[in-house]
Amino acid sequence: MKDFNFSKMEPILQGWSADKKFLVEDHIGNKYFLRISSINKYDSKKANFELMRQTSALGVPMCEPIEFGICQDGCYSLQSWIDGVDLESEIIALSNPDQYAYGMEAGSLLKKIHSIPAPNDFEKWENRFSRKIDKKIRGYHDCPIKFDGSELMIQYINAHRHLLEGRPQCYQHGDYHVGNMMLNRTGQLIIIDFDRDDFGDPWEEFNRIVWSAQQSHFFACGMIDGYFSASAPHVFWDLLALYIASNTLSSIPWAIPFGMKEIDIMKNQAAEILGWYDGMKNTIPTWYMNCKKH
Incomplete structure (x- = not known):
């Protein structure tokens, strides 16, 4: 063709x-x-x-x-x-149980995606991601714009780097969040936009859950529960906090070419994330704990 x-x-x-x-x-x-x-x-x-x-x-x-x-x-x-609607625009109109149910489905589908293994000769994850961390920290320090609490994130990252050792690697969607999901005409959840796919730690894939949690705590909570089919292990939360913190640091330099609107969005997001983690003192975010109370 x-x-x-x-x-x-x-x-x-x-x-x-x-x-x-x-x-x-x-x-x-x-x-x-x-x-x-x-x-x-x-x-x-x-x-x-x-x-x-x-x-x-x-x-x-x-x-x-x-x-x-x-x-x-x-x-x-x-x-x-796909003939349907963006889930991001529809999720808030749904009941809390329905938001949670779609999150459960998203989590179980992600588990399927992660069943595709990375090539055997792929570089060890701790080496690959440690370089990314170093680059992100350098990029943030060189950036003229800062956000309050960034040093708490950097301290947390450096204190928990050892958790990267021995992590498995698999196929990743690369941008897995509510903004890359749709509902078709029958209400079925559809996963779209695999354009940023990669291989890496399956748990790193949850770093985009920030965007989902901002739209719906119940969806984000369901996504984690659906992925693990039970309670997530504590080390998952510790690693997720590291991945989200490192993403947050790099979001500021990323936003600068797009102007003050994007910069303000990322600074506000950083403040919200620090609130979820109580200044990086608690690694289970408040939105998850509050969701489980309902």
């Missing part, structure tokens, strides 16, 4: 990716999701497409990968189109 012969190509402008995205329709009315990437991303995009196929084969409801190849503008992937 080097030349596209769709009867309709409607640009999709949401998201942060540099890829070109389209809702496309063929001559008999079938809809698809088309993503076009730079040709220099061919190898990574092809690998992403094949891993999406593996994920779909596990029964994860998602945009089904249909075709991958080269086109005039680069490389492309064609996927099934």
Whole structure:
């Protein structure tokens, strides 16, 4: 499929990716999701497409990968189109039990995704993530904008680095939160946007739960309970606090090119996270403890 012969190509402008995205329709009315990437991303995009196929084969409801190849503008992937609504915009209108139930489903689906192992020759996780931590701390120290409580996060990270040792690695969605989920017309939860996929510690995947918890404590709580099918071990909470703290540090330098609006969002988020963790003194966030009381 080097030349596209769709009867309709409607640009999709949401998201942060540099890829070109389209809702496309063929001559008999079938809809698809088309993503076009730079040709220099061919190898990574092809690998992403094949891993999406593996994920779909596990029964994860998602945009089904249909075709991958080269086109005039680069490389492309064609996927099934999801006719539905963004969960992020719908979640608050749902009852607390329904929010929790969708979180449970999201957690169990994530467990399926994590059943795909990382390659045997992958570098040890403690080495990979320690370099990321060093880079994020340096980036924050070099950044002209600071937030109150950042040193508490840095102290916590350095005191808990040892928890990275011996962590297993698996396939990761890479951006797993309520903003990358949809409900189809029957109300089924659909996982979308595997564009940031990677291999790493399965528990690191929960670092984006910040965005989910800001939308719905019950969904975020359900996601953890659904993943573990029982109580999460205490070391999970300790590691999650490390992953969230390191992400929070890097969010400030990341936001600067986008202007004060994004900077303020990230500073407010940092303050909220420090509140959840009582200044990094308690590693089970308050939203989870409050949710379990209901």
